[in-house]
Amino acid sequence: MAPWRLPVLPLALVWGWVLASSSPSTVAPPQDLQITDPGLLGSLDVEWKPPPHVQTFNECTVKYKFEYRNTGDRDWKVIFTRKLKFRVGFDLSRTAEVRLQTLLKGQCTGDVEVHSDWIYATFQIAPQGKLESEVQNFHCIYHDWEYLKCTWQPGLLTAHGVHYGLYYWYEGLEHTVQCDHYIQDHGVNVGCVLQNLSQAEYQDLNICVNGSAAATLLRPLYTTLRLHNLAKxxxxxxxxxxxxxxxxxxxxxxxxxxxxxxxxxxxxxxxxxxxxxxxxxxxxxxxxxxxxxxxxxxxxxxxxxxxxxxxxxxxxxxxxxxxxxxxxxxxxxxxxxxxxFILIPVILSLSISLIIFMLIGQCKKR
Missing domain, CATH: 2.60.40.10 (Immunoglobulins)
Known part of the structure; x- marks a missing residue:
């Protein structure tokens, strides 16, 4: 009887099977996703920690898919990054939503991208005052790319003696800045003129208009502007x-x-x-x-x-x-x-004829 033998497999096939069997089919999501407000009128800091045992994936690239939006928005804004912290803009009058997952790809996965489950976080400022107390008809125009003029009308539930203030921030400023040139109507601030905003062009300009009145809480207005889209x-x-x-x-x-x-x-x-x-x-x-x-x-x-x-x-x-x-x-x-246009050539022709006639007469006299 012939001796029993194991089938001989090609070396490359065996090595590929070993790699595939050792490749991770799943990866853990990031950890400790947090949203904090540095007080920049809508620009929030989002940060997280890597998934556990990330150092074991030394033959792979670890990236993160970071998505964010405000509640009510249909689409998510997407960022792919290797960072662990981002500052992104939100409308603070609505809830901020973020979600995050780990992406793993390289030799350790057989060059197939593996992604984790999503993790989620939200952020919302506690509402202050009734919605009807927020300023109305807020409108801004960037005149001649030289100055921004914003105007508004008092809220519907505004009491006497109300005081409004406009604050703004854009990337490059260390902190929020208050308007220093208000437009007033009967002693009430109903507008603001901002100058020297060239550094804010083509980036987000965060604005907040809030107010105070005796014994009344007023709802602040938050908005984000792009100056080049407001130019006149x-x-x-x-x-x-x-x-x-x-x-x-x-x-x-x-x-x-x-x-x-x-x-x-x-x-x-x-x-x-x-x-x-x-x-x-x-x-x-x-x-x-x-x-x-x-x-x-x-x-x-x-x-x-x-x-x-x-x-x-x-x-x-x-x-x-x-x-x-x-x-x-x-x-x-x-x-x-x-x-x-017809008369001009005629006049020129008559003038030239007269000059020639006078010159001929002078020559005859000599």
Missing amino acids: PSAPEQLELSVSAAGELLVAWSPPGGRVPPHCLEYEVQVAEDAGEAAAAWAFVSTQMETALTISRANQSHVSCVRVRGRTNIFCADQGFWSEWTQDCFSVSIKEDKQL
């Missing part, structure tokens, strides 16, 4: 209007002053025909980023009026406010201008 430039300058020999309107203007980057502006141009005593009916002509435009007119006997306004374009902001229209309305009668 001044009206374009040096608007000029001329007419070509072909009867086309040639419109040109200059960008407004202030700190608005010229490459961040787009313009809307409108034209109105003379309607006699009736109000002019403005017609949309063009939205463009250039500062000049040629307009062809079908009816060249009418008088036209042109106006221009500007706003931040899509390359520099998600949205913005249109400027006011140019104040001066330039009117041009194309029919009269075409006659002028």
